[in-house]
Amino acid sequence: MGKAQKKTGKGRLDKYYKLAKEQGYRARSAFKLIQLNKKYSFLEGARCCIDLCAAPGGWLQVASKYMPPNSLIVGVDLVPIKPIPRVSTFATDITTPQCRNYIRSEIKDWKADVVLHDGAPNVGTAWIQDAYSQSELVLMSMKLAVEFLAKGGTFVTKVFRSADYNNLMWVFTQLFGKVEATKPPSSRNVSAEIFVVCRDFLAPKHIDPKFLDPRHVFKDLAAASSTDKGTSANNVQANVFHPEKNRRKRGGYDDGDYTLHKKVPAGEFIRSMEPIAVLGAVNQITFDEDEEKEWLKMAVTTPDVKANCDDLKVLGKGDFKALLKWRIILREEIGLDLKEKNTENDTEHTEVAEVVDEEQQISEELERLTTEAAARTKRARRRANEVKTRAIQRMQLKMVAPLDIGLEQNDASLAGQEDFFDLGETEKKLSKKGGLAAMKDTDALADNESEEEEEDEEDEDIMDSDEEREKKTQALEDELDGLYTTYQDHLRERDSKFKVREARSKNKQREEWGGVSKAVKDSDDESDDDEESGGWERMQDTKYDEGEASSGDSESEDDEAPSRKRPRLDSKATKTKPLVNPLTQKSESSAAAKVWFNQSLFDGLEDGLESDEEEDEEDDTMSVSDSGEGIQSDNEMPDDDDFEVVPLQRDEDDMWDVADEDEGESNRQYINKYGLVTAEAMTLAQQLVNHETTRTKLINDGFNRYSMNSKDDLPTWFLDDESKHYKPNLPVTKEAMAALRAKQRALDARPIKKIAEAKARKKFKAHQRLEKAIKKAEGVNTTEDLSEKEKAQQIDKLMRKGLSSGQKVKKDISVVVARGPHKGVKGRPKGVKGRYSMVDARMRKETRAKKRVEKANKKRKRN
Numbered sequence: 001m002g003k004a005q006k007k008t009g010k011g012r013l014d015k016y017y018k019l020a021k022e023q024g025y026r027a028r029s030a031f032k033l034i035q036l037n038k039k040y041s042f043l044e045g046a047r048c049c050i051d052l053c054a055a056p057g058g059w060l061q062v063a064s065k066y067m068p069p070n071s072l073i074v075g076v077d078l079v080p081i082k083p084i085p086r087v088s089t090f091a092t093d094i095t096t097p098q099c100r101n102y103i104r105s106e107i108k109d110w111k112a113d114v115v116l117h118d119g120a121p122n123v124g125t126a127w128i129q130d131a132y133s134q135s136e137l138v139l140m141s142m143k144l145a146v147e148f149l150a151k152g153g154t155f156v157t158k159v160f161r162s163a164d165y166n167n168l169m170w171v172f173t174q175l176f177g178k179v180e181a182t183k184p185p186s187s188r189n190v191s192a193e194i195f196v197v198c199r200d201f202l203a204p205k206h207i208d209p210k211f212l213d214p215r216h217v218f219k220d221l222a223a224a225s226s227t228d229k230g231t232s233a234n235n236v237q238a239n240v241f242h243p244e245k246n247r248r249k250r251g252g253y254d255d256g257d258y259t260l261h262k263k264v265p266a267g268e269f270i271r272s273m274e275p276i277a278v279l280g281a282v283n284q285i286t287f288d289e290d291e292e293k294e295w296l297k298m299a300v301t302t303p304d305v306k307a308n309c310d311d312l313k314v315l316g317k318g319d320f321k322a323l324l325k326w327r328i329i330l331r332e333e334i335g336l337d338l339k340e341k342n343t344e345n346d347t348e349h350t351e352v353a354e355v356v357d358e359e360q361q362i363s364e365e366l367e368r369l370t371t372e373a374a375a376r377t378k379r380a381r382r383r384a385n386e387v388k389t390r391a392i393q394r395m396q397l398k399m400v401a402p403l404d405i406g407l408e409q410n411d412a413s414l415a416g417q418e419d420f421f422d423l424g425e426t427e428k429k430l431s432k433k434g435g436l437a438a439m440k441d442t443d444a445l446a447d448n449e450s451e452e453e454e455e456d457e458e459d460e461d462i463m464d465s466d467e468e469r470e471k472k473t474q475a476l477e478d479e480l481d482g483l484y485t486t487y488q489d490h491l492r493e494r495d496s497k498f499k500v501r502e503a504r505s506k507n508k509q510r511e512e513w514g515g516v517s518k519a520v521k522d523s524d525d526e527s528d529d530d531e532e533s534g535g536w537e538r539m540q541d542t543k544y545d546e547g548e549a550s551s552g553d554s555e556s557e558d559d560e561a562p563s564r565k566r567p568r569l570d571s572k573a574t575k576t577k578p579l580v581n582p583l584t585q586k587s588e589s590s591a592a593a594k595v596w597f598n599q600s601l602f603d604g605l606e607d608g609l610e611s612d613e614e615e616d617e618e619d620d621t622m623s624v625s626d627s628g629e630g631i632q633s634d635n636e637m638p639d640d641d642d643f644e645v646v647p648l649q650r651d652e653d654d655m656w657d658v659a660d661e662d663e664g665e666s667n668r669q670y671i672n673k674y675g676l677v678t679a680e681a682m683t684l685a686q687q688l689v690n691h692e693t694t695r696t697k698l699i700n701d702g703f704n705r706y707s708m709n710s711k712d713d714l715p716t717w718f719l720d721d722e723s724k725h726y727k728p729n730l731p732v733t734k735e736a737m738a739a740l741r742a743k744q745r746a747l748d749a750r751p752i753k754k755i756a757e758a759k760a761r762k763k764f765k766a767h768q769r770l771e772k773a774i775k776k777a778e779g780v781n782t783t784e785d786l787s788e789k790e791k792a793q794q795i796d797k798l799m800r801k802g803l804s805s806g807q808k809v810k811k812d813i814s815v816v817v818a819r820g821p822h823k824g825v826k827g828r829p830k831g832v833k834g835r836y837s838m839v840d841a842r843m844r845k846e847t848r849a850k851k852r853v854e855k856a857n858k859k860r861k862r863n
Ligand SMILES: C[S@@+](CC[C@H](N)C(=O)[O-])C[C@H]1O[C@@H](n2cnc3c(N)ncnc32)[C@H](O)[C@@H]1O
Pocket: 026, 027, 029, 030, 052, 053, 054, 055, 056, 057, 058, 059, 060, 076, 077, 078, 079, 092, 093, 094, 095, 118, 119, 120, 121, 122, 123, 124, 125, 126, 130, 137
């Protein structure tokens, strides 16, 4: 067991343990003092040192090593310390007067230059005697320190970040000139210990005894701790998702609890009434007890939950929520919540038996009713919002098609349009095609909502367990949402990178994925247009189909026809135009419309359309060739038709062919300028070029589960998290990557601006040199004192200089292999001129081989 423990956590045999062993130190803690001394150098100049709580003697060994010879070193501990050369030790409690007397007798009238204290209760072998808390022990050691320290002396003590920390620091600063808290590297990160080095002891003549009295120093906290318990619990709770905030407001570690890695048994978490506080305070939830192991086997304890329990510090908000939900369900499973209910019921019974306080009952009842009313209002508001959002969305999608009639019924925002449509008729038509059920299931929520509401009203009085659970979950969700918002604000305040990321993500727009055009062009502007026209056309097709179907449907609708006819004609005037001439004008449907009409529900309709295609061809030609006529002929359709009939070019390719349309000037410019910059875009482009896919297919693929998602009513934290992972996974081929890399290499190969400038400078200087040389040569030529030969020589010299690069050529250093008995140690080797370097044969071979390899590599890269 011991061995297993030592692999992890505090018991790990780390490098300092090994170093201590190697260097003969009794404890790895020796390195803490070595590192502290390296930083503050207090041992080298010290003549007398007192080490309080010194067993087994690691610090004493270090003191003895670093302090000058003949210095006086005294060590005290509850447990005896094995003798150390030059060190006197004795076993006693440092908080007793006996200890003080021992030290006094040992150092006589000397004063200590350094007092060390590395004590911690409950860590030594004499833990039973450790009556004091860590902070009190520190104060006691300081009491001894101020008694024995010389003016200007140093006191080094170990403290834990507890509630007393600030008070202790305050006392230190009253008595020492410089006080610094530090954590040496050898101190384990999991330990909350830090070391305070107090230098330049002020040695005041009179020290207020209150400074050294724990009752006074820790007074405030003692008083506060009793009242603050709730607050600190709340803090932990409030900070489940705000580690930074936690740090800023920390009150320190609880007294006696100095480990950073904290575990809590699952039972404790499940039974705790403050589960969030538990989650905020610990690192791991363990399943050691038999009962807890049983929970592990339960279905509710999913692998995710188990993984979450393993390390709480890496969890996100969603994971915490999952854990909290798991707790709620488990509590019910193991009957904890049920018991509570029973208890409540029992209590109620007893209360009935007793004299009931009527007023209290009324107020409780009132409170309950208010809560229920608030919940009801909230629910209603949520539902209203949902309906509204859906309506707006449908309007945006231009889904004002007959198929939407059912949806529009409850939509207040579309009031006035009801007379356009007839639900009964649509239902009939749909039921013929077997699509109504599907439609009802998926989208006719408005009707269901009103039914639901009625049901809700009936159910509301009965708070069944499901509702209770929902309530609890909702409360938790609200709480977590609030915490998340605060966390975001906090990040915004502190982290400038966060702001940048946020801005960037806003820029990218959390809108629907714009389909394939976006993937190819990294922009959604124009693709929307493409999709819109397709979606609109499809919708028109559907209308046409509906119109055809309904034309012979029922005579009874004739009466209503005039009222519906008018708006229909109006809408035709505005909407049919683009269809008559789809290549020149854009229509206004959206990607989502296509998704909508791609549903299996419409399959039948599509087939119908396809069969009608041939029949329509004639009309189509007419419409395209002469739109006016086309419309006229449409108007001549039977009056009982609810929907406008628009002859349509049925060629699918034509439908999506937007070659003549504006593809998004900015995107095109971008691509022209920079080319395709993502591997996904490159892959798609290559597939298009190689005829592995078609434009239509790509556009169709663009409508996937990522392309239309309602983000309404989803919590921000969820959306934030989703934005990281919920993206289409577009294929990337090796060839595309290779092409991108080649492009990058070509870019890299281009000289950068600085190099180009340097080259130009060089050229300019060379030109200047040449001009100067020519001028000088002309001067030489006109000199009369020189003979022609001398002139020629000088001019030659000048011109050579003018044509030179201006840089001194480095002379080669010849490499000479050391051979023979002296191996080149004696004088210049025979036959070698100039600078030389003596090497041995192996080195020369290796250097040459290295050069060869480098050259070969370069050659390969170039190819
Ligand atoms: C971490 S160890 C000290 C290690 C030491 N610095 C070294 O390098 O070997 C803490 C020691 O404090 C001692 N201690 C705790 N309370 C004490 C007290 N009231 N008086 C004396 N020693 C005490 C324990 O016995 C334990 O040996």
